[in-house]
Amino acid sequence: MRSFLLLISISFIPGLITTGICQPPIDELVHSLDQLYRSDDSYAEMSMHIVTPHWERTLTMKAWSHGIDRTFIRILSPAREAGMASLRIGTEMWNYLPNTGSTVRIPSSMMAGSWMGSDITNNDIVREITYTEDYTYSYTTDTTLTGDQSDGVVFIELFPKSSTAVVWSSIVFAVRITDIMPLWEEYYDSHGNLIKTVTYSNVQEMDGRTIPTQMQVIPADNEGQSTTITWTHAEFNRGLDSSIFSLSNLQSGE
Amino acid sequence: MTMIGGFFLSSLSIGWMDGSYGSIIMFFTNNRTGQIQVHHKGYLEDPSIYSTIGGYQTVGAFLDSIPEVRVWAPRIYSGALLAVRPRGAGSGNVFSNSAAASVIGIDPAMEEAATDFSDRIVNGEMLTASAADTSYAAAGQIILGRELSIILDASVGDSLVMLSQAADGSSADRKYVIRGIVSSGNADIDRNTCYITLSDAQILFALQGKVHEIAVMTHSLGRVDELTGEISAGLSGKDLETDSWKTFAKEFYNGMKADEVQLKIMIFVIVLVAAMGVLNTILMMVLERRREFGVMKALGTRPGFIVRMVVLEANIMGAISVIAGAILSTSGLLFLSKHGLVMDPPLNYGGTVFREMIASITPECYWIPAICVFITASTVSFLPALKAAHTKAAKTLRAV
Numbered sequence: 001m002r003s004f005l006l007l008i009s010i011s012f013i014p015g016l017i018t019t020g021i022c023q024p025p026i027d028e029l030v031h032s033l034d035q036l037y038r039s040d041d042s043y044a045e046m047s048m049h050i051v052t053p054h055w056e057r058t059l060t061m062k063a064w065s066h067g068i069d070r071t072f073i074r075i076l077s078p079a080r081e082a083g084m085a086s087l088r089i090g091t092e093m094w095n096y097l098p099n100t101g102s103t104v105r106i107p108s109s110m111m112a113g114s115w116m117g118s119d120i121t122n123n124d125i126v127r128e129i130t131y132t133e134d135y136t137y138s139y140t141t142d143t144t145l146t147g148d149q150s151d152g153v154v155f156i157e158l159f160p161k162s163s164t165a166v167v168w169s170s171i172v173f174a175v176r177i178t179d180i181m182p183l184w185e186e187y188y189d190s191h192g193n194l195i196k197t198v199t200y201s202n203v204q205e206m207d208g209r210t211i212p213t214q215m216q217v218i219p220a221d222n223e224g225q226s227t228t229i230t231w232t233h234a235e236f237n238r239g240l241d242s243s244i245f246s247l248s249n250l251q252s253g254e
Numbered sequence: 255m256t257m258i259g260g261f262f263l264s265s266l267s268i269g270w271m272d273g274s275y276g277s278i279i280m281f282f283t284n285n286r287t288g289q290i291q292v293h294h295k296g297y298l299e300d301p302s303i304y305s306t307i308g309g310y311q312t313v314g315a316f317l318d319s320i321p322e323v324r325v326w327a328p329r330i331y332s333g334a335l336l337a338v339r340p341r342g343a344g345s346g347n348v349f350s351n352s353a354a355a356s357v358i359g360i361d362p363a364m365e366e367a368a369t370d371f372s373d374r375i376v377n378g379e380m381l382t383a384s385a386a387d388t389s390y391a392a393a394g395q396i397i398l399g400r401e402l403s404i405i406l407d408a409s410v411g412d413s414l415v416m417l418s419q420a421a422d423g424s425s426a427d428r429k430y431v432i433r434g435i436v437s438s439g440n441a442d443i444d445r446n447t448c449y450i451t452l453s454d455a456q457i458l459f460a461l462q463g464k465v466h467e468i469a470v471m472t473h474s475l476g477r478v479d480e481l482t483g484e485i486s487a488g489l490s491g492k493d494l495e496t497d498s499w500k501t502f503a504k505e506f507y508n509g510m511k512a513d514e515v516q517l518k519i520m521i522f523v524i525v526l527v528a529a530m531g532v533l534n535t536i537l538m539m540v541l542e543r544r545r546e547f548g549v550m551k552a553l554g555t556r557p558g559f560i561v562r563m564v565v566l567e568a569n570i571m572g573a574i575s576v577i578a579g580a581i582l583s584t585s586g587l588l589f590l591s592k593h594g595l596v597m598d599p600p601l602n603y604g605g606t607v608f609r610e611m612i613a614s615i616t617p618e619c620y621w622i623p624a625i626c627v628f629i630t631a632s633t634v635s636f637l638p639a640l641k642a643a644h645t646k647a648a649k650t651l652r653a654v
Contacts (some may be wrong), residue, residue, distance in 0.1 A: 102429065104417055105350040105352050107335070107354065110354050251347060
């Protein structure tokens, strides 16, 4: 009888690992995800490879950020886009177009539009959302959402709060618990249909931080289309000059 | 009189329906869509910048060879962000009054021939050839829909910046000078539409030698369906599709059809009322002529002869009504086809406002009411004719 009880106990251990016993407190985990790419300020050099059934192209760029409300991105190549820049302050966004020497404010009606032809929208750039404050969340073991589950990976289901203005109804996040690294995110609409999948890979240390340096966005309704962002260099908390995030810098073309 | 009134009202209604609906359809299609359109296969279901007609001049040459094709106009469609400087901002480079818009690339001369585009320009002038037709770096000319110009707070002569994406994925941005403001009569369209030259659009959107649509204008609506089939057959194997206005302006077509059904119901009611009048008239006639029928029966006339006689008399009355009604309705139709009726308030079809309706004189205005009159006369006179045929001679002669 005692050995039977021991057998039962042992047989339950793997299940307990994947269903909660070894899961870190969810608030800490979600907070870690929020802080993964965030810092007081950051500077990054990256490339964005866009693939569609009709064309394929790669843009290289530099990006600066300050907190969660200021972002500045300057395109370096290809030639036709070189010098173009996007400035975001809060929920306002401007694009500088060197071909016309003008700066254009992006209206709210265009915020859901694609940024530079990628699968990233203007909204994705300006959104000042944190998982901890703008979503409710819980661990999930629903295999219809998570697919095949493996040891060392936990799955979180996030639901936007009623005050959070987003076009999806839920996010399923797969996180490797050994180093709290995101593996993938899936975004679903109110009917439970997949909108897009974001995968994270190529984890590297950059300026003392360990981050996935490659992120791929795959829209569900556009077969053969994807956007892959690769960080080639990153610096964090170096104390950026606030003049970077200004209309005059946007138009300087530098 | 009842038959004459029925014929007159039916004839007038049909002429009104044909004339007003015909003129609405021609006005709508001539002003905007054309009666027939050619697209790349699948474009209408899923309009995409990539679904283009390559070598569109070859298609145009084929259309030119068809006598019933009056003219054709090539077009490019895309979306863009438009931005202008706020008033009082001087010559600064921040264009913060912005709005999303549909951009239509048009060939100014061909569009003018097809849709009389310049007639709808309420301020400024039609597009002309400019350096933007050959160079990406040059500034172009643009015409804005009236409501869009109000949203942007822009007027003729102002600078405007357009930002979009080309078919090769590259950024498509250009500076423009506003050349004109257009009012199509449809505020919804004018709220989000602007026009640039076709050559400019081809460079801007990396669509050299390509268009999204060829709008075909025909001489008349009568043979549009057959002509659509002919063009489709002539373009087979080119991965193109040809549709009539009934397909690409489906909402408008369905609205017209629903109204046509209503008018047909109205004509049916008119005919029904006329039929009741005829029935009443013939019943009275039979009642008044009971003695005559009794005498005829007493003299040995067969019931079948009396039935034929009454029905024939009703049809003779019908023929007289048709002639008299035709004279009356022709006068009415002539008047309405020349002067029309002013719609107050104006009629709004698919966003296009029609202020005057005119009638047309077609064979249908005569033969449909005429057939209705004769069928009605024959059917409604049959029952009184039977009654007359079965008159009891002795009883009738005694009673009278």
